[in-house]
Amino acid sequence: MDTDTRFEPSSSALVTSTSSRLGQFLLGSRDTLPLIIGAIPFGLLFGALGVAAGLSLWQTLGMSLLVFAGAAQFIAVGLIGAGAGIGVIIFTTLIVNLRHALYSASLQPVVKHLPLRWRVFLAFGLTDECYAVMLRRLDRGPLCDNGRWFFAGTVVTMFSSWQLCTLIGALFGQAMPDLNRWGLEFALVASFIGIVVPMLKRYPQWAAAAAAGVVAVWARTLPYNLGLLLATAVGITVGLLLDKPAEEAAA
Known part of the structure; x- marks a missing residue:
C-alpha cells in the first residue's frame, strides 16, 4: 500500500x-x-x-x-x-x-x-x-x-x-x-487550554502566552471585547521580541 x-x-x-x-x-x-x-x-x-x-x-x-x-x-x-x-x-x-x-x-x-x-x-x-x-x-x-x-x-x-x-x-x-x-x-x-498548552514548547511561546493572559484578564472590562485585541497584540509583541534574539544566536 x-x-x-x-x-x-x-x-x-x-x-x-x-x-x-x-x-x-x-x-x-x-x-x-x-x-x-x-x-x-x-x-x-x-x-x-x-x-x-x-x-x-x-x-x-x-x-x-x-x-x-x-x-x-x-x-x-x-x-x-x-x-x-x-x-x-x-x-x-x-x-x-x-x-x-x-x-x-x-x-x-x-x-x-x-x-x-x-x-x-x-x-x-x-x-x-x-x-x-x-x-x-x-x-x-x-x-x-x-x-x-x-x-x-x-x-x-x-x-x-x-x-x-x-x-x-x-x-x-x-x-x-x-x-x-x-x-x-x-x-x-x-x-482552549487543551489547544494552546501542547503548542508551548519554547520560552518565547510561554512568555507570549503568559503576557497575553495577564493583559486579557487586566483588560477584560474594556468595551466591545477590545481587551482580546490588546492581549493578542501584546502576546505577539512579546513573542517576537524574545524569539528574534534566539534566532540570531542560533544563526
Missing part, C-alpha cells in the same frame, strides 16, 4: 497514512475528534441560548451554518438579547474574530498554491480547533500531495458536529431550564 513517509514520527507514536484523498480526509477527521469533546457542550449551549435570545430555530441554525465561529456567535446572541444595534454586533464580532487573520497568515504557505475554491472553503472552516489540528500535523513534517484533504477532514468533522450540537441545543434547550447556569461555557476554556 502506498504510504506517506515524508514526515517525521510524532513523539508518541510512528504516524503513517495512506496518501489517497480518502485516507488523508479520514486522518484529518480522526485527529479532530478529541477536540470535538470540548466543543459539544459549547454547541449545545449556543443552540439553547440562541432560541432563548429570541431567535427562531432556523435563525439559530442559520447562524451556525453561515458564521461558524463559536465565540463570535455567543457574543452576537448576547448582544441581540440585549437589544444592541447591528453596527455594534458587527464591530464586536469583528474584533473577536481578528485572530483568524493570524491563523490564515500562518497557514498561507501551505495553501497558497491551491485553487481559489479550495482556499475559500478552508478559510471558512478555519476554526481554533482546525487550526490546532493543522499545526500539530505540520509539526510532523510537510503535507503530502493530497494534504489538502487532511485539512478538509478537520473542517468537515468540526463543522458537522457544531451543526448537530446547535440543533440539539435549540430543540431541547428550552426543556432544560437555566441551562446557561450549568457552567457549560467552561468547556470553551478547557478546549
Whole structure:
C-alpha cells in the first residue's frame, strides 16, 4: 500500500497514512475528534441560548451554518438579547474574530498554491480547533500531495458536529431550564487550554502566552471585547521580541 513517509514520527507514536484523498480526509477527521469533546457542550449551549435570545430555530441554525465561529456567535446572541444595534454586533464580532487573520497568515504557505475554491472553503472552516489540528500535523513534517484533504477532514468533522450540537441545543434547550447556569461555557476554556498548552514548547511561546493572559484578564472590562485585541497584540509583541534574539544566536 502506498504510504506517506515524508514526515517525521510524532513523539508518541510512528504516524503513517495512506496518501489517497480518502485516507488523508479520514486522518484529518480522526485527529479532530478529541477536540470535538470540548466543543459539544459549547454547541449545545449556543443552540439553547440562541432560541432563548429570541431567535427562531432556523435563525439559530442559520447562524451556525453561515458564521461558524463559536465565540463570535455567543457574543452576537448576547448582544441581540440585549437589544444592541447591528453596527455594534458587527464591530464586536469583528474584533473577536481578528485572530483568524493570524491563523490564515500562518497557514498561507501551505495553501497558497491551491485553487481559489479550495482556499475559500478552508478559510471558512478555519476554526481554533482546525487550526490546532493543522499545526500539530505540520509539526510532523510537510503535507503530502493530497494534504489538502487532511485539512478538509478537520473542517468537515468540526463543522458537522457544531451543526448537530446547535440543533440539539435549540430543540431541547428550552426543556432544560437555566441551562446557561450549568457552567457549560467552561468547556470553551478547557478546549482552549487543551489547544494552546501542547503548542508551548519554547520560552518565547510561554512568555507570549503568559503576557497575553495577564493583559486579557487586566483588560477584560474594556468595551466591545477590545481587551482580546490588546492581549493578542501584546502576546505577539512579546513573542517576537524574545524569539528574534534566539534566532540570531542560533544563526
